[in-house]
Amino acid sequence: MAERVLTSGSTSPWRSTVRGWARLPVTGRIAIVYLLARLVTTGFLVLAGTLSTSASRFGVDPTLGEYVLGWDAQWYWWVAENGYPQTLPRTPSGEVTENAWAFMPVYAYLAKFAGFGDWGAGALLISLAAGFLACLALHRLLRPRIGAGAAMWAVVFFANGPLAALFQVGYAETLFVLLLLVALDLASRHRYPLLYLMIPVMGFTRPGILAFALFLGLHGISRWLRRGREPLPVRDMVHIVALGALATVVGFSWQVIAGVVTGDPGAYLKTELSWRRNWLAEPSPEFFPFEGFVRGAEFWARQWGMPAWAGWILLIALVVGLALMLLRARSVRRLGIDIRLWSASYLLYLLAVFFPQSSTFRLLMPLTPLVGALAVPRSRAYRWGMLVVCLLLQWLWILAMYAMAQTYWQVP
Structure with missing residues (x-):
């Protein structure tokens, strides 16, 4: 009898852990997932540093700080310290060369402010904080669609995904994704007024706001087609049209600003096209969609x-x-x-x-909401297997872009 009482009253450590996990608030669970993911990424970056050689862009035994400031982070740092050129740099043949106009100002100056002048520290802080908040926003966006459990797995895949190193380097992607996830949540909940504040910030964080303008147009058409099943107040339609117009204006405004400052109406597009000369022997001198x-x-x-x-x-x-x-x-x-x-x-x-080119993988990060499709209810073996795949791809990306980092296809 005593043995049966002890047996029935005992609880396995695994069940206790699961129950304790379930009792934690969602924010606490996401914080633990995110912290563990960042520790793994840090380990990968440290390992990448030990594998880096003199042939690498980063040299022998680079520090984590050097990785934070690597690649495009240098351009954001340059913007924060020196601003944008009033005269476009050109090759001896007169072609515009790579310059700071390709990089938006919000992340650059916010990092300098957050680091109290130490741009690298501020960039790391902004990327880390934005990544955590993006995990919260992703869970909020997906939970009504695929359920709380699947939404949490989506967060796990996102925090440990192939591009997870971007949470810990001086790139604007995580900040943009945070703003995007909040904006999508606001639009899907029909809370349009707050988007008037968010769209300009998104537009001056990184390119992509014109895609959001197109989304708003399609969103408005979708609501119009469903108006028989879902009410479409006139005020909502006015907001959608006005926000689409605002996003379009913001999307083209950087080209106008660059043209006014430099005196060259095509300054921004010529700057963007200058990167193609790294790949094409004879790139087109003009932009064609x-x-x-x-x-x-x-x-x-x-x-x-x-x-x-x-x-x-x-x-x-x-x-x-x-x-x-x-x-x-x-x-x-x-x-x-x-x-x-x-x-x-x-x-x-x-x-x-x-x-x-190789940076296209990084440019896919705004498609983060699709990670929910990988997390819909499936077997436990599938989900843990998917996590292993995410970590493997993350390591391969870090290995190629940071440890080896020496050929044309190794630019993050």
Whole structure:
């Protein structure tokens, strides 16, 4: 009898841990997940430093601080310390070269303010804090769509994902993703007034606000088509139209500002196109929508030993595949119409304005809401296996972009 009482009253350590975890508030659970993820990423970066050689961009035994200030972080630091050039730098043949106009001011100056003059410390603080808040925002956005448990797994995948190093370096991506997730949540809840404040901040954090303008247009059309099932007050329609116009104006305003300051109306686009000369022997001197991905498809086909037309076929297959995923995949459909419309808008934006290269992986970070499709209720083995895949891809990305970092395809 005594043995049965002891047995029935005992609780395994695993069950106690699970029950204790369940009793924690959501914010506490996300904080633990995020802290553990950052410790793992730190370990990966330290390991990358030990593998770095004199052939690497970072040299032998680089510190974590050097990684924080590496690659594009140098441009944000330059903006914070020196501002933007009034005269565009040019090659001997007169072509505009890489310069600070390609980098928006919000993250650059916010990092300097947060670090009390120590830009690197401020950049690390902003990226870390924005990453944690983005995890909270992601959970809030996904919970009504896929449930609390799946939303928590989505946070786990996001915090430990292939691009998780961006939470700990001087890039604007995590801040932009935080603002984006909040903005998508506000739009999906029809709380439009707050977006008047958020859109300008998003627009001057990193490129992408024109994709949000397209999303707002599609969001408005979607609400109009569903007005018989879901009320569409006139004030909401006015807000949607006004916010779409605001996002469009903000999206083009940086080009106007760069043109006024430098005296060259094409200053911003010429600056962006200057990066393509690292990849193409004869890039187009003018910007044409969608040309970047078409030229990129040809470039990569040749790099892989295939004819140019094979690149076009691969590009068409990629576009069709993405469209089918957004339209037909059951796990993606569970995320709701607004997340799918945003994803379509941003993918179309990327196709229209960017040249595909190693940085394209980083540019996919605003598609973070789609991580919810990987976390919909499935087996425990699947979810833990997906976490292992995330960590493996994260290490490979850090290894290529920070430990090795010496060839044209190793630019984060």
